[in-house]
Amino acid sequence: MNILCLGVNHESAAVEIRERMAFAHKHLAESLHEIQALDSIEEVVVLSTCNRVEIYVTSQNMEPGFDQLRSYLDNHFEMQVGETVDFYKLHNEGAARHLFAVAGGLDSMVLGETEIFGQVKKAYADAQQAGSTSRTLNKLFQQTFRAGKLVRTSTQLTRGATSVGSVAVDLAEKIFGNLSTCRVMLIGAGDMSRRTAKSLHSRGAKSIIVSNRSYDNAVKLAEEMDGKAIHFDHWSDSLNEVDIIVSSTAAPHQVIHAEMISAAMPQRGHQPLFVIDIAVPRDVDPAVSDIENVYLYDIDALEGIASQTRNERKKQVAFCDQVLDQFIEEHGIEALVPSPGGPPQKTPKSDQIHSQDSASSQALPES
Amino acid sequence: MMQTPMDKIFLIISTVCFFGGFAYAVNGLRAGRHHDNRANLLVMGVGFLFLCATLYLRGEIHHRCPITSLHEVLIFLSWSMVLLYFILGKTFRLSLLGVFTAPLVLLFQLAALVGFFLEGEPAAIGKDTDKIDGWLELHASVSLVSFGALALAGVAGLMYLVQNRQLKRKQLKALFYNLPPIRYLLTAVVRLIVIGVVLLTIGTISAFFMRNVPIPLHQGLSILTWLAYVILLALYLSKRIGNTKFAQGAMVLFSLPILILLIL
Numbered sequence: 001m002n003i004l005c006l007g008v009n010h011e012s013a014a015v016e017i018r019e020r021m022a023f024a025h026k027h028l029a030e031s032l033h034e035i036q037a038l039d040s041i042e043e044v045v046v047l048s049t050c051n052r053v054e055i056y057v058t059s060q061n062m063e064p065g066f067d068q069l070r071s072y073l074d075n076h077f078e079m080q081v082g083e084t085v086d087f088y089k090l091h092n093e094g095a096a097r098h099l100f101a102v103a104g105g106l107d108s109m110v111l112g113e114t115e116i117f118g119q120v121k122k123a124y125a126d127a128q129q130a131g132s133t134s135r136t137l138n139k140l141f142q143q144t145f146r147a148g149k150l151v152r153t154s155t156q157l158t159r160g161a162t163s164v165g166s167v168a169v170d171l172a173e174k175i176f177g178n179l180s181t182c183r184v185m186l187i188g189a190g191d192m193s194r195r196t197a198k199s200l201h202s203r204g205a206k207s208i209i210v211s212n213r214s215y216d217n218a219v220k221l222a223e224e225m226d227g228k229a230i231h232f233d234h235w236s237d238s239l240n241e242v243d244i245i246v247s248s249t250a251a252p253h254q255v256i257h258a259e260m261i262s263a264a265m266p267q268r269g270h271q272p273l274f275v276i277d278i279a280v281p282r283d284v285d286p287a288v289s290d291i292e293n294v295y296l297y298d299i300d301a302l303e304g305i306a307s308q309t310r311n312e313r314k315k316q317v318a319f320c321d322q323v324l325d326q327f328i329e330e331h332g333i334e335a336l337v338p339s340p341g342g343p344p345q346k347t348p349k350s351d352q353i354h355s356q357d358s359a360s361s362q363a364l365p366e367s
Numbered sequence: 368m369m370q371t372p373m374d375k376i377f378l379i380i381s382t383v384c385f386f387g388g389f390a391y392a393v394n395g396l397r398a399g400r401h402h403d404n405r406a407n408l409l410v411m412g413v414g415f416l417f418l419c420a421t422l423y424l425r426g427e428i429h430h431r432c433p434i435t436s437l438h439e440v441l442i443f444l445s446w447s448m449v450l451l452y453f454i455l456g457k458t459f460r461l462s463l464l465g466v467f468t469a470p471l472v473l474l475f476q477l478a479a480l481v482g483f484f485l486e487g488e489p490a491a492i493g494k495d496t497d498k499i500d501g502w503l504e505l506h507a508s509v510s511l512v513s514f515g516a517l518a519l520a521g522v523a524g525l526m527y528l529v530q531n532r533q534l535k536r537k538q539l540k541a542l543f544y545n546l547p548p549i550r551y552l553l554t555a556v557v558r559l560i561v562i563g564v565v566l567l568t569i570g571t572i573s574a575f576f577m578r579n580v581p582i583p584l585h586q587g588l589s590i591l592t593w594l595a596y597v598i599l600l601a602l603y604l605s606k607r608i609g610n611t612k613f614a615q616g617a618m619v620l621f622s623l624p625i626l627i628l629l630i631l
Contacts, residue, residue: 159544175534177548270603270610272549289535292609301537308539 001042001136002062005088005095006069007054010109012086021077021085023048029130035072036132040065043137045127047102049119051109056099058136062091093328096140100324103148105157111313112157117148147327154323157316160309164192164302165199167309168276172200172244175272175295180204185242187211187235187256188249189221192278196246201225209242211235213249239264246276247283255279258287261294268293278302374424375483377417378442382476384414385449389469396466396541411469415449422446431499434507438482440628441475443508447515448472455519455559467522502576510570510589513563514624517596517617520559524617527552531611553610556617560600567593584630592623 008018023031023046035044035057043058055073059065066089079085090098098107103120105112124141127133133141152158161167169179176182182205186193189212197208208227211234212218218229230238239245239260249255261273270293277284277298289296388410395407421442425433433439452468530546533539546552571589574581581589599620603613 156541160539171534174530174543174546174548175550177551266606269606270553270613272610292611295534297537305537305539 001058001060002065003092003095003136003140004057004059004062004065004069005054005090005098006057006066006073007047007052008085008087009052009054009107012088017085018051018053021048021053021073022050023053025126028126031076032127032130032132034076035069038068038072040068043134044132045123045137045141047120047123049116052102052107054099054102056095056137056140058134096143097324097328099140099144100147100151100327101320103144104151104320104324105148106151106317106320106324110162111310111317112159112162114152114158117145117152120144120148143331146331147324150327151320151323155316155320157313157320160305160312162306162309162313164278164299164306165196167302167305168196168246168297169199169203171295171297171305172205172274173203175274176243178204180206182243183207183209183241184227184244184246185209185211185235185238186221187232187245187247187283188279189214189217190248190250193246193248194221194224196276196278197221197225200244200246205244209235209238211238236260240267242273243271244274244276246278248278249283250279251283252281254285255283256285256288258285258291261288261291265291265293276302374421374428375480377421377424378476378480378483381414381417381421382473382480384410384417385469385472385476388414389466389473392466392469396545407466411449412453415446415453418442418446418449432504432508434511436482436486437628438479438486440507440511441479441482443511444514444518444628445472445475445479447512448518451512451515451519451559451562455555455562467526468519471518471522500578502573503578506570506573506577509566509573513566513570514628516559516563516566517621517624520556520563521618521621523552523555523559524614527556527614528611528618531614549610553614556614557600557603560596560617564593564596564600567596582630585627588623588627588630592620592627595620595623 008021010018013021028046028048032044032046035041035046035055040059040061041057042060045056047054047056055069057065057069070087073079099120101107103117105114105116108116120141124133124137124144127137161170172179172182179200182200184197184200184205184207186197186208189210197205197210201208206226208222208225209230210218210222210225210227211230211232212221213232215229215231218232221227222229245256247256256275256277261275265273272293272295275284275288275294275296277296280299282298284296284298286296286298288294388407391410392407422433425439425442429435434443448468449472526546527549529542530549530552533543534549547555567589571586571593574586574589580586599608599613599616602608603616608616
């Protein structure tokens with residue numbers, strides 16, 4: 001029995017190709033049954049996300065298996081004559097290792113992101129529900145979840161945050177712990193502050209006050225987050241009531257001065273204040289950073305931390321590979337996927353496959 | 368007669384365990400593998416069991432609470448610190464407290480080991496029950512547990528200062544991701560000082576009922592320590608000092624209990 005993987009990802013195919021090839025979730029069971037019905041295919045799991053479409057199958061015969069899969073995809077997605085798609089073809093240990101790396105976030109566009117682990121789990125659960133998996137893929141995916149978890153827990157690949165919004169949330173949690181008791185004030189209702197506030201809201205911050213020059217916009221954003229809007233002239237009155245300030249006004253001058261914060265701090269007792277300044281030009285006087293219990297982060301500081309995390313994650317890739325090598329050695333992937341056709345494939349290979357079928361072009365919804 | 372070497376062996380094993388746990392945790396932090404600290408806790412737990420066994424054997428020798436010499440006092444202090452860490456570390460959500468506590472425990476145990484190997488035959492003080500003073504036992508044991516709590520308060524204060532410095536300077540090192548939030552650390556410092564002060568109150572008061580009242584310097588230092596921690600707490604709770612000074616105070620004031628132990 002061979003394990004085969006045929007797929008495209010964010011590196012091998014442009015978004016136009018990936019969105020055409022995405023499997024619609026509501027038709028997934030049907031597609032799984034169609035693939036399983038192919039002569040050479042026995043088991044199948046389809047992993048279809050924004051950044052990848054990968055089909056994992058088991059087949060007694062490797063080449064016919066790949067050929068039939070390719071033909072199925074050409075037909076299913078109505079590829080036109082001469083259309084070129086950079087599929088990668090992996091088999092046995094190569095396919096297993098690739099799946100482990102995918103589940104561990106090593107093959108993601110944002111290196112180390114953890115959402116993919118849940119997507120792999122969902123893909124497997126969907127296939128199980130559709131009855132398209134059996135002994136080999138069941139074992140492979142169980143091993144995959146162990147390998148993915150191992151990569152996440154035994155390396156620094158997932159440590160830190162890689163976007164400005166998530167860095168702000170991470171910092172807030174390192175200052176306050178549980179955010180459910182934190183009160184947040186947004187000064188300015190721009191896109192960045194909206195996204196940051198939503199991140200904080202999603203991590204538990206409940207009480208949100210929005211202040212904006214346009215009161216209507218403040219009301220609109222406050223309603224989105226079950227918060228309350230206040231007039232821009234009155235935001236400083238609420239300084240001693242909030243724990244986190246997100247400022248992103250379009251003002252050409254500083255809006256929050258050190259004197260204002262200094263005056264508000266005694267009324268706050270020993271409670272820290274986290275000030276996030278994502279405006280350019282900056283809204284907050286840098287001297288605010290010198291006040292005890294006040295933590296000021298501007299856009300450069302946040303981006304710097306995100307960038308540092310991305311670099312750290314890149315440095316972790318070699319170590320993650322070692323972890324996977326050790327996992328494969330310890331868990332005997334060869335026993336799981338015996339390869340009668342030759343020695344196990346160590347490194348992923350990519351074959352360019354040209355679509356042969358003629359059909360009309362039709363965009364498919366992204367799952 | 369066979370018990371005497373065993374207590375030393377147990378103490379050596381315990382010290383090795385704490386050293387191993389500390390080295391493992393530091394290595395894990397450097398490699399970013401501190402998420403799974405069960406192995407570290409296990410090693411610390413084994414070290415604690417051997418420490419219990421050491422104290423038990425010393426108690427059997429003396430027929431009383433094994434705090435008859437400075438090195439036994441240091442072992443008892445290490446024991447109370449590790450015990451409080453196991454009890455309170457989880458409650459106060461203080462991951463990494465063990466990593467910060469271990470060096471202090473190691474230092475105490477190494478000093479105790481030197482004392483163990485230099486001492487002569489330990490005396491069976493408690494065999495003559497007339498010599499046992501219940502108030503002395505209460506004073507010494509409760510005071511030492513209070514010192515354990517105050518030591519942990521100093522450790523939590525140090526953790527706060529490290530985390531605060533990283534946040535202020537915007538330089539987030541490996542420790543940043545493993546240290547608890549600063550709000551939890553400050554809460555822990557307050558609670559540990561309260562626990563320490565309450566126990567120290569009992570310890571200091573019980574000293575007045577002892578058959579042989581301690582020397583004035585010892586008694587004076589105990590009262591000074593109690594007073595210093597009460598003042599620190601009062602200043603903080605009345606908002607006269609900020610978080611940084613409070614954390615620094617918790618660290619610096621631990622020199623007073625150390626001084627008390629040194630003049631024993």
